[in-house]
Amino acid sequence: MQKEKTIDHTLRATWQMVAKMYNEQATKHESTMAMAFVLLNIDKEKGTPSTSLGPLMGMEPTSLSRILKSMEEKGAIYREKNPNDGRGVLIKLTDFGIEKRNISKQYVIKFNQTVNEHVSAEKIKNFFEVTETINDLISNKMIFGINSTK
Numbered sequence: 001m002q003k004e005k006t007i008d009h010t011l012r013a014t015w016q017m018v019a020k021m022y023n024e025q026a027t028k029h030e031s032t033m034a035m036a037f038v039l040l041n042i043d044k045e046k047g048t049p050s051t052s053l054g055p056l057m058g059m060e061p062t063s064l065s066r067i068l069k070s071m072e073e074k075g076a077i078y079r080e081k082n083p084n085d086g087r088g089v090l091i092k093l094t095d096f097g098i099e100k101r102n103i104s105k106q107y108v109i110k111f112n113q114t115v116n117e118h119v120s121a122e123k124i125k126n127f128f129e130v131t132e133t134i135n136d137l138i139s140n141k142m143i144f145g146i147n148s149t150k
Helices: 007-027 033-041 050-057 061-074 095-118 121-139
Strands: 077-081 089-093
Touching: 007 033, 007 095, 033 050, 033 061, 033 095, 050 061, 050 089, 061 077, 089 095, 095 121
Parallel strands: none
Antiparallel strands: 077 089
């Protein structure tokens, strides 16, 4: 099997191109794609518990901690004690963070609009169905895990 024709290679190569594209844009705003992704996943009004941010984004806690520390140093976020859970911390956006979030959001909208202009609605629907199936197969350990047939 040629690597260019495997699903995993195509997913990875495409994601690397998307990440590179977003990082090029983020650099123009003294940011990174990872920081933009965090900004977009923080609830603008209420903040987001730090413990739910990692799973929400599919990030490991150590990577997320480093990014949050950097974002806090840049003044994009701040931490506040969670009023609903005395042990927890909410990550909240500063005015600067909201400004950066709005910039990031515009890039995501532009990317999606451009793809939608060049790919039919049916193909987009199929794409989401395929990725959902892949995620389900992995989540349910049906490829290499206990539920796999081989």
